[in-house]
Amino acid sequence: MEWVNAIVQGTLLGGLYALFAAGLSLIFGVMRLVNIAHGDLIVLAAYLGLTTTIMLGMHPLAALLIVVPLMAAAGYGLQRGVLNQTLGDDILPPLLVTFGLSVIIQNALLEAYSADPQKMDAGVLETASISLGGLTLGVLPLLTFAVAVAIIAGLQWTFYHTALGRAFRAVSDNQDIAQLMGLNRRHVFGLAMALSLAVTAVAGVLLGVRTSFDPSIGGGRLIFGFEAVIIGGLGNIWGTLAGGVILGVAQTVGAKIDPGWQILAGHIAFLVILAVRPNGLFPRMT
Amino acid sequence: MHEPILQIVGLSAHYGDFQALYDIDMTVAEGEVLAIIGANGAGKTTLMWSIAGLMRNGADQVRYRGEAIGGLRADQVAERGIALVPEGRQLFPSLSVEENLIIGGQVGRDGPWSLRRVFELFPILQERRKQASTSLSGGQQQMVAIGRALMANPDLILFDEISLGLAPVIIRDIYQALPGIVGGGMSAIIVEQDITKALSVSSRIYCLQEGRVSLEGASDTVSREEISRAYFGIE
Ligand SMILES: Nc1ncnc2c1ncn2[C@@H]1O[C@H](COP(=O)(O)OP(=O)(O)OP(=O)(O)O)[C@@H](O)[C@H]1O
Ligand SMILES: [Mg+2]
Numbered sequence: 403m404e405w406v407n408a409i410v411q412g413t414l415l416g417g418l419y420a421l422f423a424a425g426l427s428l429i430f431g432v433m434r435l436v437n438i439a440h441g442d443l444i445v446l447a448a449y450l451g452l453t454t455t456i457m458l459g460m461h462p463l464a465a466l467l468i469v470v471p472l473m474a475a476a477g478y479g480l481q482r483g484v485l486n487q488t489l490g491d492d493i494l495p496p497l498l499v500t501f502g503l504s505v506i507i508q509n510a511l512l513e514a515y516s517a518d519p520q521k522m523d524a525g526v527l528e529t530a531s532i533s534l535g536g537l538t539l540g541v542l543p544l545l546t547f548a549v550a551v552a553i554i555a556g557l558q559w560t561f562y563h564t565a566l567g568r569a570f571r572a573v574s575d576n577q578d579i580a581q582l583m584g585l586n587r588r589h590v591f592g593l594a595m596a597l598s599l600a601v602t603a604v605a606g607v608l609l610g611v612r613t614s615f616d617p618s619i620g621g622g623r624l625i626f627g628f629e630a631v632i633i634g635g636l637g638n639i640w641g642t643l644a645g646g647v648i649l650g651v652a653q654t655v656g657a658k659i660d661p662g663w664q665i666l667a668g669h670i671a672f673l674v675i676l677a678v679r680p681n682g683l684f685p686r687m688t
Numbered sequence: 689m690h691e692p693i694l695q696i697v698g699l700s701a702h703y704g705d706f707q708a709l710y711d712i713d714m715t716v717a718e719g720e721v722l723a724i725i726g727a728n729g730a731g732k733t734t735l736m737w738s739i740a741g742l743m744r745n746g747a748d749q750v751r752y753r754g755e756a757i758g759g760l761r762a763d764q765v766a767e768r769g770i771a772l773v774p775e776g777r778q779l780f781p782s783l784s785v786e787e788n789l790i791i792g793g794q795v796g797r798d799g800p801w802s803l804r805r806v807f808e809l810f811p812i813l814q815e816r817r818k819q820a821s822t823s824l825s826g827g828q829q830q831m832v833a834i835g836r837a838l839m840a841n842p843d844l845i846l847f848d849e850i851s852l853g854l855a856p857v858i859i860r861d862i863y864q865a866l867p868g869i870v871g872g873g874m875s876a877i878i879v880e881q882d883i884t885k886a887l888s889v890s891s892r893i894y895c896l897q898e899g900r901v902s903l904e905g906a907s908d909t910v911s912r913e914e915i916s917r918a919y920f921g922i923e
Contacts (some may be wrong), residue, residue, distance in 0.1 A: 419690070449787055501755075565794070568783060568787055568790070568791055569791075571780065571782040571783055571795075572780045572782070572783060572791055573782040574782065575781055575782050575783070576778060576780065578742050579774060579778045580779070580780075580791075581761065581762035581763050581776070582740060582741070582742070582743075582762050582771070582772055583740075583763075583766065583791050583792055583794055583795070583836075584763045584766040584794050584795035584796075584840070585763055585791075586761065586763045586768055587795065635702075654800075
């Protein structure tokens with residue numbers, strides 16, 4: 403039963419990792435941009451959530467109503483103002499610029515909030531749990547997982563059944579020809595980054611409710627997100643959920659064997675899958 | 689002679705240090721079908737891309753209905769009513785046949801062309817509309833590329849080698865559909881390697897040679913000798 407419990411907890415944790423991964427995958431899919439600052443943007447969203455809850459006395463989940471639009475707007479501005487200028491045939495400039503952005507965000511958060519760990523207070527939600535067939539499941543992890551599934555389903559639907567998604571796919575296929583169709587790629591990229599950071603905002607707030615955070619943890623979240631994307635298969639939206647769950651389960655099972663092995667077990671699972679299936683488990687089928 | 693819909697004045701184009709077009713002058717009258725011929729590498733595609741807004745040009749080098757559009761982005765050019773059927777078809781592989789057509793109509797211009805009318809013109813596309821565009825034959829893909837451009841309801845349509853790599857019967861079908869496409873007052877520029885075809889569909893013809901206009905004339909009066917000289921540059 404303890405093992406079943408570890409697997410179930412890992413699955414729920416995987417929902418959070420899938421949220422880390424979804425925004426990363428979206429951006430890579432639409433504009434081939436690897437956003438090194440993604441983890442720090444998650445942490446930034448957590449701090450924005452913290453400030454909103456403290457200043458306005460809001461519940462963290464209600465704070466999403468403010469943090470999500472804020473991050474989306476920041477994403478659009480960041481893309482149009484900075485990142486679009488770095489995109490081209492050379493993949494190095496966007497890597498360098500997002501790396502720089504990562505350093506800037508970390509330092510700004512240090513200045514503004516100090517290095518002390520913080521946490522958002524979600525009240526009873528943090529400790530509430532339900533029993534299910536001998537397992538005790540936290541309401542918060544369950545909620546996180548449900549939100550992740552809903553967001554990924556929403557992204558999938560947006561991608562394949564809306565004009566916006568059609569524009570994302572067209573620009574991803576061929577930027578010049580998409581431009582001939584009246585799509586301004588700079589605007590489309592801006593919208594993609596806005597959507598990515600909206601998802602990141604949810605991920606950040608849920609992270610900040612679940613665990614304590616400080617300005618330095620972005621890098622680790624970036625790695626988890628990357629691993630989930632690559633396990634699931636680049637360009638596959640549902641694959642990011644599978645990737646997140648596999649990573650989460652590997653970590654909780656690893657921790658069950660030895661508490662010190664949690665993170666390592668995740669990395670090992672990632673490497674094993676990469677060795678066996680270099681394109682991930684569910685590469686895009688086109 | 690009607691008002692020109694398109695005027696190209698002293699157009700040049702570069703890829704890095706390489707100059708692909710030199711001082712091109714060209715006009716297209718309202719409702720006219722113009723043909724462009726020229727050997728491989730003469731600069732025909734570069735010229736189409738320049739008109740469509742995909743090359744960096746001086747604003748005044750391309751004028752459309754009196755407006756200097758040479759400096760506009762391709763999406764802004766498309767909004768003004770110029771559509772390109774690119775060489776090699778260039779469909780979006782991630783989009784279905786129907787989506788490829790719909791995205792062509794996204795510029796939001798009014799006019800006779802709709803999904804229904806494209807399907808009337810090319811009925812096979814209606815049958816295949818849910819399929820991936822990559823699953824179609826070359827000829828069917830060309831139909832999608834043409835339909836996608838028509839969906840924008842352009843006033844000027846540019847065809848860059850629509851018969852390239854297609855079987856003769858398919859080429860015949862596509863050329864048979866052409867009068868129904870440009871008949872409604874649309875102006876067209878047709879880039880075509882087959883000189884007989886080019887002469888038969890157009891009222892005037894331009895020949896490009898190494899980035900320069902080497903011949904300009906009425907399609908029913910230019911002689912074969914003039915064309916071969918302009919095409920191959922043999923004096
Ligand atoms: N992206 C590019 N970078 C550098 N040079 C290019 C590029 N595209 C075309 N060229 C060069 O520009 C010249 C004109 O090319 P263009 O494609 O316009 O010719 P074309 O007349 O369309 O030829 P084809 O009949 O083969 O389609 C050629 O010398 C070609 O090598
Ligand atoms: Mg060409």
